[in-house]
């Protein structure tokens with residue numbers, strides 16, 4: 159099977175408090191999304207990348223990497239899951255049903271080559287697929303809306319889901335469409351697959367692969383990219 163990527167990039171990034179969507183903010187000499195797309199483009203096994211971009215986006219395509227031949231634009235959607243679904247739909251005409259698709263947030267510019275390799279190696283021959291994740295190292299609390307602790311959650315077996323999430327194209331597309339139609343809250347691809355009755359496999363990733371969400375995340379990402387010479 160071949161490997162493809164879908165990058166949802168149609169978010170507005172409310173929590174950043176900037177006018178520009180966070181994927182277009184400057185970061186280590188480029189934009190956030192350029193670093194993200196570069197990390198995927200530099201992988202020799204990824205055929206092409208479908209990027210879901212909002213129709214109101216004024217920043218695309220100026221903020222793109224040089225190597226544009228392997229980048230395809232798809233329409234963004236109201237929520238992340240709709241953007242991903244549009245991207246997958248675009249791939250259906252190019253790829254085989256059993257091909258792999260790596261769905262990766264535009265807002266995660268610190269993806270390493272080793273992360274992609276580990277996903278591909280661990281999930282090789284897997285019928286469904288899986289996702290990069292990190293075991294939780296902090297103690298976890300459940301609280302009410304006022305910030306009062308209700309309980310300490312046993313963290314054994316708890317992981318933080320990251321991206322890329324790598325699944326068989328057709329299974330993922332169907333699961334996502336059906337989960338959306340059923341009104342299920344789908345915050346990542348794996349949750350749609352779980353809802354459809356599949357059991358995704360967790361692959362431990364590097365903690366550097368943060369999602370740019372708050373302003374201080376940019377500084378952390380910049381330090382990482384500079385150390386890596388990117």
Ligand code: C5P
Pocket residue numbers: 165166167168169170171181210234235236237238239241242263264265266369370371
């Ligand atoms: O807002 P959040 O950090 O969860 O967004 C994760 C990713 O999903 C970002 O790359 C964002 O651009 C993308 N997204 C999207 N379409 C939306 C909302 C978010 O492609 N409607």
